[in-house]
Amino acid sequence: MRKYRMKRSMLIVLASLLLVGCSTTELEDRCFPMLTAVEYENGKVSYQDAFSKEDDTGKLGAKERDYAHLKVLVLEEDLLEQKSQYEAMLEELAETEKFPRNTYVCVVDDIDDLFEMEKNISQDLGTYLEEYLKKHEEKKDRLLTLGDLLDEKENQMMVLYLPYLDVEENFVEWKGYVNTSGKSWQESEIE
Amino acid sequence: MYVNNGKISSRQTLRLYVFDLMGIATLLLPPYLAKLCGASGIYAIALGTGAGLIYLLYLGWIMKKMGTDMASFLHEGVNVWLGKLVFVLIMLHSILTAGFCAYVFTNLMQYSLVRDSSYAVILLIIVAVAAYAVSGGIESRARVYEVMFWFILVPYVAMMLASVRDFEWVYVESVLQFDSTNLGKGTYLVFLLLTPLFFSLFLIGEKEKNYGRNIVKTISVSVLFSGVILLGSYVLLLGNFGAKSLASLRFPVVTLMSTIQFEGNFLKRMDALMLAVWFFTLFALLNLHLHYGVRMLTELSPKEKKRLQWWQLLLPTVAVFLVAYAIYLDRRFLNLFLGYYSYGAVPFMVVVPAFLVLVRRKK
Numbered sequence: 098m099r100k101y102r103m104k105r106s107m108l109i110v111l112a113s114l115l116l117v118g119c120s121t122t123e124l125e126d127r128c129f130p131m132l133t134a135v136e137y138e139n140g141k142v143s144y145q146d147a148f149s150k151e152d153d154t155g156k157l158g159a160k161e162r163d164y165a166h167l168k169v170l171v172l173e174e175d176l177l178e179q180k181s182q183y184e185a186m187l188e189e190l191a192e193t194e195k196f197p198r199n200t201y202v203c204v205v206d207d208i209d210d211l212f213e214m215e216k217n218i219s220q221d222l223g224t225y226l227e228e229y230l231k232k233h234e235e236k237k238d239r240l241l242t243l244g245d246l247l248d249e250k251e252n253q254m255m256v257l258y259l260p261y262l263d264v265e266e267n268f269v270e271w272k273g274y275v276n277t278s279g280k281s282w283q284e285s286e287i288e
Numbered sequence: 289m290y291v292n293n294g295k296i297s298s299r300q301t302l303r304l305y306v307f308d309l310m311g312i313a314t315l316l317l318p319p320y321l322a323k324l325c326g327a328s329g330i331y332a333i334a335l336g337t338g339a340g341l342i343y344l345l346y347l348g349w350i351m352k353k354m355g356t357d358m359a360s361f362l363h364e365g366v367n368v369w370l371g372k373l374v375f376v377l378i379m380l381h382s383i384l385t386a387g388f389c390a391y392v393f394t395n396l397m398q399y400s401l402v403r404d405s406s407y408a409v410i411l412l413i414i415v416a417v418a419a420y421a422v423s424g425g426i427e428s429r430a431r432v433y434e435v436m437f438w439f440i441l442v443p444y445v446a447m448m449l450a451s452v453r454d455f456e457w458v459y460v461e462s463v464l465q466f467d468s469t470n471l472g473k474g475t476y477l478v479f480l481l482l483t484p485l486f487f488s489l490f491l492i493g494e495k496e497k498n499y500g501r502n503i504v505k506t507i508s509v510s511v512l513f514s515g516v517i518l519l520g521s522y523v524l525l526l527g528n529f530g531a532k533s534l535a536s537l538r539f540p541v542v543t544l545m546s547t548i549q550f551e552g553n554f555l556k557r558m559d560a561l562m563l564a565v566w567f568f569t570l571f572a573l574l575n576l577h578l579h580y581g582v583r584m585l586t587e588l589s590p591k592e593k594k595r596l597q598w599w600q601l602l603l604p605t606v607a608v609f610l611v612a613y614a615i616y617l618d619r620r621f622l623n624l625f626l627g628y629y630s631y632g633a634v635p636f637m638v639v640v641p642a643f644l645v646l647v648r649r650k651k
Contacts, residue, residue: 199547244547252530254458
């Protein structure tokens, strides 16, 4: 009797586990951006990634973006000069938690050049930039992550220096640093 | 070696209490402490832990005065109706607290693992598994936690130590500045989460000399151990996030785990594995309160049948589910619960044992 009851309870518990799958998005209905760039244009902040073009042309269909594997968040330099827009963006990212906090953050002059460069490299842009930044981190200070920016938005105790990258045809170059209020420094000035 | 109730050993008691105390404290306390006290929250943790130890000594004195465990004392030592009333109040407290634990546990699971899934279904599964664990008796759970103890704690400590890499001293520099009113509130908050200590009054069942001292000694180690873990975790959280950011996070310790980076395919996803720390510890706390909810109902029932009846398990389980779901649906219920816990539960757990000893029947 006791064995029967135990089996019955276990069966009910196991059966209820099946209900959990009802509302989840299947793997084939997701896409995984490895890099997201934040652009400031005509007074508006917009997000671009490798799937943006497909999205615009309707090729992406109903696929949902899953940012769990996001490696790098690239900010366009102009955005940092717009303090209120930059803070509103951080506010939104803190609230929605859509990007992982350990995503590396860097700054570029023009994000269009960055996506152009992707055509000339053998791997995806996110992995390429992550590896590049990590190599640099081994020699220099710790790189900043999105979590650092979100923390400092609240604490306001430190000045943060983000890596400033220059995009060439098929490689990037570390030019120096930009602080979060938009002022840039050459590497030698920081040292 | 063994606690005098003949059911669980001192080591199992110690480990059970560490699970009961450290899980919810490391998960929920840091943001509130950071908001109230900032870096000086470390004093609140030290003072709160000290208050917990004093409370434990007080319970030891109560055990000595009662001369038996609380359940037997309520049956034989005081007026029948007073005894029944206290059983009912403890049952209600246990169910409400178990409901809150189930609410936090379900929130954590949904937030960190299955965001798109139905809250009610996750809650139902958690409460059903908790009821199944309670039906197995306290000793079966104690055995599981005894085995899991170091499997949970060693990776936890390792992960916390790994977070030292991102520690910023500037965030803890204000450690010498504190406001005494907020420090007092923070201390009370720490003490609030030590209230499961009250249930140590039910742990023993035999009339032997020094049994109270034995239990007090064992659980004191749990309180100290949990206090040290909480203190270490708080300092690291503070140094990683800063007080203001820490105050704005929902489950900062889980966030911290997810930001620590390890190389290697398996270790890269250690954060997902580390959630097991809070799954096990919150489950232990939920079980503790559901167990006492069920036990109080059993104590109130006629004694013809010795075995646990199905309805004695089902009623508190359904009540726990409803409490948790009500808190989830309407925030006012959460505020009501927090109000009850802050102003009702603590005075009850401090005053009632002494009151019962004072009004005990003369032999």
